[in-house]
Amino acid sequence: MTVQGSVLQGSLFDLDEGVAVRPLAPIVREELGRGAWIDVLPGWIAGADDLFDHLVDEVPWRAERRQMYERVVDVPRLLSFYDEADPPPHPSLAVAREALSRHYRLELGEPFRTAGLCLYRDGRDSVAWHGDTIGRGKSEDTMVAILSLGSARFLHLRPRGGGVTIRKQLGPGDLIVMGGSCQRTWEHSIPKTARPVGPRISVQFRPRGVR
Template identity: 35%
Template structure:
């Protein structure tokens, strides 16, 4: 894992965003993708949106240190213990982010019809100004952001394999983000979001 280079600051109002496209080299990223794709106990939960229940349009898994559950969109997930390779990645991410993370939520996007709708990572168990560190593996997907109040403030980022995106400060108070569906033919992507649950 590379730690010589520092992440680049993305200059957006009301946000603290850092992006490092080559946090992992391509070989490391591919090896980790294959390992996680095969070894993680993926699950698909039902999600409630505007009073209707749907199968969540992606697969997920939660790993954690302290056994604390994580609840979002009416789903409560209970963590598995961190396996060795995920622990090693967590340590490398912590060294860059300057935060001791307690959990990692994994999302598996199987194709372009898998997605994650507009949201903020602002659940109360994440604390006042949560630090969210996101590692992408596999296919590149678009990460879209929009400001909660100023409709003219938008930002798109292509999250490439091996990249690290860190959101911190007041970002979750002011911005929403999503991984939209795409009609383009696209292969599988795994996203790992490290966070601290209080």
């Protein structure tokens, strides 16, 4: 299960398989309101297709089942989680996490520690509306940085309690950072789609105690 495409050439932190982490300096912020914001940077990772292929093959993906009202259902995506003591499944992810920690060190006040991965196998896989409010994100401002790999999918954001939905298409190598009160005052989702789409991997970098 691989995505075919040309390998982009990067200039910073060249790594195995042609993967490279580009500078974060051109990242653009969008204020959402209610103390929430997002930063978006297209094409942050060069050689994103190589990284995608590596993660598809090497990550120990697992399926989960969860209680949903009166029945247990399959989670519509595959998952893997790397805690702060676990080496990431590709060296570029460690470089990316360190770059995020340096860029946001004054604003966040702590480094990014963990890497959660989701594999969306096709348009039937999704994640429902939610905020990352397990742990400190329920009561504190924090950040969640998402690296998108593979086929492009839309990330939707909306204020908690309802409001206008914002749609951000995330393609291979794109980065979105949700910060401020975003996890408490906004929700995000990856909706199902009937369009023919290939597999996508989402890599979520978080500080300690945020899930």
